[in-house]
Amino acid sequence: MTRLSRFRVILFAGLWLVFTVAGHAADGDKTAVMDSLSGEVQQIFNQTAAAVVKIRAFNLEQTLAGTGFFIDDHGTLLTAYDVVLEATRATIEYRGQQIAARIIGRDLRSGVALLKADLERTPFIPAGNSDHLQIAGGLVGVGYAYNLPVSPSFGIITGFDVRYLNSFFATTHVRCNVTVSPGQIGGPLLNSRGEVVAMMVFSVDGGRECYGLPIKAANRIAADLREYGAARHGWVGVGVVEAEPDQPYAHAVYVSQLYDRTPAVDCGLAKGDQVIAIGDRKIRNPQDILDAAFFAKVGSAVPVRVIRNERELTFNLKIIERPALKLPVTLPLPYQAPAPAAREPVRVNLPQ
């Protein structure tokens, strides 16, 4: 064998060795990713499952069942409105025992209900920062499906919505593909640190996806329920619409309606004003309006900046309590979602 041939043989053998080792390493990486993910979900589940309880609520006609979780060590529980509806009493299943829980309050508009059990030193799930959530971020849902033991489900954030078909949520909701079985509504959605960042409030597509109310919004309602026994949503009496995409200033938000005997009328806002800021929050789309209004405190004064005839104006609006949501006598169950509505046309005089 010549020296050149020997070199070629060694070269081929070396390359074969390198590719074989690299291939095995890649396979190993795939397994490692799966194991790592599975281990992380297990860890989050083990860390939080004790603070997640099964809730039963009772009204005249039926027993309702769902999930809830402790938010402090004094037995305060957060759950979804859909779990208690208009029930008069509730119990939780905690450490194998049925314990009575008082319904402190409930709010249909945000889908939140607050309960209190006479317990001390309960395990609880700390709240994470829901403002940091991003699309494709991982979420772990924990809840009780049917009469089965507590179980986890994993998914990712697929969007942030204020509108579902032709109805608007009270504030931005997190859409995720965490599967939800009957009974799991009201359970927490957890981030990778095991902190609750949202609560499962609304399932869509037969439970294949769900909407979560960000924990910041849930805590804002919970604070009202604790203090007043009911949620107090802010109101200034302004209806707005978004400009059509083909118009100049697309996505800009304009005043389209002013409600009688409201702060908006009193302070001089007019139809056609372009809303550019509420308080410190800049308004770029309707989502910003809903979020700004949701977190506005009743009784406070908020500066609203608008553009009228190319001039910027500021109005100080006093926030009053939003008129009560009028409920139909019987809720349509199962809810038949209406057909998607066409975008509302904007009838405003745009600046030339």
Next chain:
Amino acid sequence: MNEQKLQKLLRLKKLETPGQDYFDGFLAEFHRYQQAQMLRQAAKWEPWRAWFREFLCREPYRTVASCGAVAVVTALLVIGLGNFSRHSAKQSGFARTPAMPKVRLVSDSGTTEQPPAPRYSTGQTPLSYDKTIAF
């Protein structure tokens, strides 16, 4: 046996009829059986009939009439109350509740109870009725 043989046999049997004494005997036997049956039925109710006859003879007419009236009123009340309870259950909506499967559960105290099957929340209650954005 082929078809021809069968036809021949049937023709032969058609001509074979029993005598008159057979029919007379049959009729007598039938009447005897019928009477026996009637007597057996009557014997079954005879003790009750005797007791009632004796009761009527023993008790004065007024007592018997009063007992009958009380029995009729009680029967009417029972029927009326049954109808009323069915009607009121329909009105209150309880009758509309579908029948749930009975599940025997053991509670913490160890006693058995039959709780109604719950409605597991699916998060289908619409979260907002707002069709426009207003604040």
